[in-house]
Amino acid sequence: MQTTIKSQVTFTGVGLHSGRPVRMTIHPASAEYGIWFRRSDLDGDNLIPARWDAVVPSKLCTLIANRSGASVSTIEHVMAALAGCGVTNALVEVDGPEVPILDGSAQPFVKGILARGLRELAVPVRALRILKPVEVRNGQAWARLEPADMLEIDFTIDFVEPAIGRQEKALNMSNGAFVRELCDSRTFCRQDDVERMQANGLALGGTYENAVVFDDDKVLSPGGLRHEDEAVRHKMLDALGDLALAGAPILGKYTSQRGGHALTNKLLRALFADPFAYRLVDVAEGITGGKLPGVGVRRTDVPVLA
Numbered sequence: 001m002q003t004t005i006k007s008q009v010t011f012t013g014v015g016l017h018s019g020r021p022v023r024m025t026i027h028p029a030s031a032e033y034g035i036w037f038r039r040s041d042l043d044g045d046n047l048i049p050a051r052w053d054a055v056v057p058s059k060l061c062t063l064i065a066n067r068s069g070a071s072v073s074t075i076e077h078v079m080a081a082l083a084g085c086g087v088t089n090a091l092v093e094v095d096g097p098e099v100p101i102l103d104g105s106a107q108p109f110v111k112g113i114l115a116r117g118l119r120e121l122a123v124p125v126r127a128l129r130i131l132k133p134v135e136v137r138n139g140q141a142w143a144r145l146e147p148a149d150m151l152e153i154d155f156t157i158d159f160v161e162p163a164i165g166r167q168e169k170a171l172n173m174s175n176g177a178f179v180r181e182l183c184d185s186r187t188f189c190r191q192d193d194v195e196r197m198q199a200n201g202l203a204l205g206g207t208y209e210n211a212v213v214f215d216d217d218k219v220l221s222p223g224g225l226r227h228e229d230e231a232v233r234h235k236m237l238d239a240l241g242d243l244a245l246a247g248a249p250i251l252g253k254y255t256s257q258r259g260g261h262a263l264t265n266k267l268l269r270a271l272f273a274d275p276f277a278y279r280l281v282d283v284a285e286g287i288t289g290g291k292l293p294g295v296g297v298r299r300t301d302v303p304v305l306a
C-alpha cells in the first residue's frame with residue numbers, strides 16, 4: 001500500500017554549496033500526492049514536484065525547479081531515504097535553496113523518518129514496470145534500465161586514485177536493503193576538487209565531517225571509511241534517489257558504469273520518451289506492516305499485478 005510518514009520530522013544543518021543554515025521538515029501527505037518540495041522562504045508558486053521532468057542540469061547534485069523558477073538542490077539523499085523507506089507520499093518543506101547536507105549520507109534522514117514511523121494509506125502503490133532495455137551514454141559512462149521483477153541496482157566506478165580505484169556492487173533493493181547496506185555511505189570527493197570548487201564559490205559548506213575527502217591513496221576525513229567500498233555504495237544511494245524522480249517505484253534493473261546524477265536523469269527522460277518501454281502497474285499488496293521494504297516489491301509478496 002502507499003505510505004506516508006506518521007508525523008512531521010525536522011532536520012537542521014547547512015547547505016553543502018551555500019554553507020548557510022537550512023531547516024527542512026518532512027510532512028505527511030495523502031494517497032496519490034507523491035513527493036513535492038516547498039520553498040517556505042518564497043512567496044507565490046513555491047511548490048516543486050520531485051519529478052524527472054523538473055530536473056535542471058547541475059554538475060554537482062540533483063536540482064529541481066518549477067515553472068516560476070523556484071528551485072531546491074541536493075535533493076538526492078533525502079529522495080533516496082524516502083524511497084528506501086518506502087514513503088510514497090510526503091511534502092518536504094525547505095527554508096532555503098538546498099537540502100541540509102548533514103553527514104553527507106542518507107542515514108540521518110532514514111533515522112528521522114523511521115523514528116516517526118510509516119502510515120499505510122488504503123491505496124495500492126503504483127509501480128513502474130520496465131518492459132524493455134533503455135540505455136544512455138555519455139563518453140565512457142553509461143546507464144541502463146531493463147526488465148526485472150524488483151528493483152536492482154548494479155554500479156561500477158573506476159577512479160585512477162588508489163584510495164578509490166575500481167569498485168562494483170550489485171544489490172536487490174527489496175526488504176530494506178537500502179537501509180541496511182547503503183544509507184550510511186557518504187558523498188566523496190577529491191581534495192583537489194574541493195579546493196577548486198571552493199575557489200569558485202561552490203561547496204562552501206563542505207567539510208571533512210560531511211564528505212569523504214581523499215587525496216591519491218589517502219582518506220583525509222577523520223575516522224576513515226564506513227565501508228571499504230563506501231564510494232560505490234554512495235553512488236548506488238544517489239542512483240536510488242535519482243530514480244525515485246520517476247514518480248513511482250521502479251520494477252526493473254538499473255546498471256551503470258561511471259554514471260551520475262545527469263546520466264540517471266537522461267535515462268529517465270529516454271524511458272519516458274518511449275511509451276513501449278514501461279507500464280504503470282498497481283501493486284495490490286506489497287508494503288507490509290511497518291517494516292522497511294525499500295523500493296522494490298517482491299513478486300512473491302505481490303501475487304496480483306495489474
Ligand SMILES: [Zn+2]
Pocket residue numbers: 076077187234238
Ligand atoms: Zn550523493
